[in-house]
Amino acid sequence: MTRSKRRTRRLLQVAGAGAAVLMALSACSSSDDSSSAAAGSSAGSSSSPKLSGAVTVFAAASLQESFTTLGKEFEKQHPGTKVSFNFGGSDTLAASITGGAPADVFAAASAKTMATVTDKNDAVGTPATFVRNQLAIATLPGNPDKISSLKDLTESGLKVVLCDKTVPCGAAAQKALDASRLKLTPASYEQDVKSALTKVELKEADAAVVYQTDVKAAGDKVEGVNFPESAGAVNDYPITLLKNAPNAAAAKAFIALVQSAEGRRVLTEAGFLKP
Structure with a gap:
C-alpha cells in the first residue's frame, strides 16, 4: 500500500470515530431533553388544582361590608369562582345550617351561636376566632x-x-x-x-x-x-368550614383569605378588633 493510500485510510477512520462520538452525544442530549420534559409534565400535574365554582358563605350581618370586599378580592384572585353571601343574625343562620341549608362557610358573631353548629357536628375541625367586635x-x-x-x-x-x-x-x-x-x-x-x-x-x-x-x-x-x-361585652367572631360544604376546596381558600394579612387589613379598616 502506498503512503498516500495509508494516509487516506487513516483520515477516514478518524472521521468515522468523530461521527460516532457526535451521534452518542446527540442521543444523550435527546434523552436528557425527554427526561426534563417528563419531569416538567409530572410537576405540572402535581400542582394544586385551579379553584372554580360557587362558594356560599353564611355570615353575621355586621360582616357585610368587609366580607363583600373580600369576596370581590377572592373572585379576582381566582377567576371562575363566585362568592355568594347570606348575611343575617347569627342565631338564624346557625339554625338554617343545622336544618340542612347548603353552605360552605359559617362566620358567626359569637362563640355561643357557633356552638349551635359545632354541637350538631356540622363544622369541620375547631372554629377559629378571626376578629372581635365592640x-x-x-x-x-x-x-x-x-x-x-x-x-x-x-x-x-x-x-x-x-x-x-x-x-x-x-x-x-x-x-x-x-x-x-x-x-x-x-x-x-x-x-x-x-x-x-x-x-x-x-x-x-x-x-x-x-x-x-x-x-x-x-x-x-x-x-x-x-x-x-x-x-x-366584646364578642369574638369564629369562622369554620362546614361539614357538607359543596365546594370545600374553594371554601378553605376563602377562609385563608379572611385570615391572611389582606383579610386582617380589610377587617381592621372596618373597625374590627384583632383576636
Whole structure:
C-alpha cells in the first residue's frame, strides 16, 4: 500500500470515530431533553388544582361590608369562582345550617351561636376566632338628644332599639346593661344588628346599641357614642368550614383569605378588633 493510500485510510477512520462520538452525544442530549420534559409534565400535574365554582358563605350581618370586599378580592384572585353571601343574625343562620341549608362557610358573631353548629357536628375541625367586635351607641346625626352614656338610654321619652337577646349584639348589650344594673325597655327588638341600625338611619328610633363597625359603616347617617361598659361585652367572631360544604376546596381558600394579612387589613379598616 502506498503512503498516500495509508494516509487516506487513516483520515477516514478518524472521521468515522468523530461521527460516532457526535451521534452518542446527540442521543444523550435527546434523552436528557425527554427526561426534563417528563419531569416538567409530572410537576405540572402535581400542582394544586385551579379553584372554580360557587362558594356560599353564611355570615353575621355586621360582616357585610368587609366580607363583600373580600369576596370581590377572592373572585379576582381566582377567576371562575363566585362568592355568594347570606348575611343575617347569627342565631338564624346557625339554625338554617343545622336544618340542612347548603353552605360552605359559617362566620358567626359569637362563640355561643357557633356552638349551635359545632354541637350538631356540622363544622369541620375547631372554629377559629378571626376578629372581635365592640358595642357602641348609634344616635341621630348631630346627637340631638345629647346621649353620652349607656344610662342615658334609659331616659323616658327616648325611643331606643336593641338587637334581640338571642342575637350576639343583643346578648352583648344585655350583658353591658346587667353589669351596669340598668333596665331598658326598647321600642323594639331587631333580628340582626343592621336592622337595629336602619331604625336610626330612617329616624324611626332615637338610638340603637350596635357594633362600632356598624357605626363606622353608616358614615354620616348616624353619630357614634362609645361607652366604657362595652369593654366587658366584646364578642369574638369564629369562622369554620362546614361539614357538607359543596365546594370545600374553594371554601378553605376563602377562609385563608379572611385570615391572611389582606383579610386582617380589610377587617381592621372596618373597625374590627384583632383576636
